[in-house]
Amino acid sequence: MANELVVIEPAKALDLFTASDKVQELIVSVERETERRKAELGELNLSVLAHRKKLISLAFDITRSKTYIDKAGKEVVDGLKELPKQVDASRKLFRDALDTLVAQVKQPVEEWEAQEEARKQAEEAQRIADEEQKKADELARLMPYLHAEALEMNAECDRFIAEVKAEEERKRIEHENEIKRQAAEQARIEAEQKAQRDREAAELKAKQEREAAELKARQEVEAAAKREHEAREAQERAEREKQEAIAKAANDAKEAKERAEREKLAAIEAERRKAEEAERARLAEAERQKQAExxxxxxxxxxxxxxREALQALTKAGFDDKTATKFLELVIKGEVPHLSMNY
Structure with a gap:
């Protein structure tokens, strides 16, 4: 019971849980105790872990109180089976109210943590944007070299096709000559057939190679265009985020300047009031000294x-001036027992 915000006497538990107005009074009591403890915590800086833990600790005490109240209600239900619905309703009212209070107490911590997470995500986004910008700049630098390399590859493919065709033709001629030596007529027929097949094969191969080269070149161009587009988008996104950051920094600087100006004016006003109060105090002291004087x-x-009146009375009574003056001085100094001057 050291940390619970309320105390329920067992003898009064039944009356408490069966009267909605008393339930509401207990909820208000918990809320007031919570506000009192929050006030004792003083001004909290949520960027300090210890301060956040204080709020979380208070929220935990509320949760403990909720568990304590709920347990007390359950004990009433266990002892009085005929009143379960009424007590359960009161328990739910307590749970809902204190859950809401827990959420209210923890809200500043959760909001601060959400803001901190948003700040970290913004920094990560800026880092990614900077990396994308570097990649875009590198791609833009390499684009002329990639284009020249693609053109050179196309020319190399053409030379290779020409060499293959020349080699095929040389082999075909040698084969035809050999066939002619063995059987002129048969060689002619076979040579014509082979020539036809070779031409078709060469044409098909050339076509396939040409189409493959064209497809490869087209894919390279499309890939380069895609990379260029992505680089441009990354650059635009980085520039947009940069401008947003600049605008935010400018706005923050403006707000800081305005706040500093307000604080400066407030300090001047406070100094003026202090000077006025000091002047009033000086005048009051001068007046006091004057009145005292x-x-x-x-x-x-x-x-x-x-x-003078006492001296006149003494001389009138027969004392000479010297004796009367001496006697009066002794009385004034308190050197005559049982006699004093009552001014």
């Missing part, structure tokens, strides 16, 4: 008048 002077005048 006037009072001292009045007291001196009063004492002199009092002394």
């Amino acid at each position: 006037l009072k001292r002077q009045a007291n001196k005048d009063h004492q002199r008048q009092f002394n």
Whole structure:
């Protein structure tokens, strides 16, 4: 019970859980105790882990109180089976209210953590954008070399096809000559047939190679175009994010400048009020000293008048001036027992 925000006496538990107004009063009591403890925590800086833990600890105490109240209600239900619905309703009211209170207490921590996560994601996005920009710049630098390499590959393919065709033709002629030596007529027929087959095969092969080369070149061009498009998009995205960051920085700087100006004016005003208060205090002290001096002077005048009257009374009673003056001085100094001057 050291950390719960409320205490439920067992003898009063039944009355509490069967009266909705008392349930509401207990909820209000928990809320007030929560506010009191929050006030004791003072001003919290949510960027400090220890401060966030204080709020989380308070929320945990509320959860403990919820568990404690719910357990007390369950004990009432266990002891009074005829009242389960009423007590369960009160328990639910407690749980819902204190869950809401827990959420309210933890909300500043969760909001700060969400803002911190958003800041980290923004930094990561900026890092990725910078890397994309570097890749885009490198691709733009390599594009002329890639284009020249593709053209050179096309020329090499043409030379290879020509060499293959020349070799095929040489072999065909040698074969025809051999056949002619063995059987002129048979060689002629076979040579014509082979020539036809070779031409068709060469044409088909040339066609296939040409189409393959064209497809490869087209794919390379399309890939280069795609890379260029992606690089352009990455560059535009990086520029857009850069401008947004610049705008935000400018706005933050403006707000900081305005805040500094307000603080400067407030400091000037505070200094002015301080100077005015100091001047009023100086004048008041001067007036007090003046009045004190006037009072001292009045007291001196009063004492002199009092002394003159006493001296006159003594001389009138028969004392000479010297004796009367000496006696009066002794009385004033308190050197005559049982006698004093009552001014």
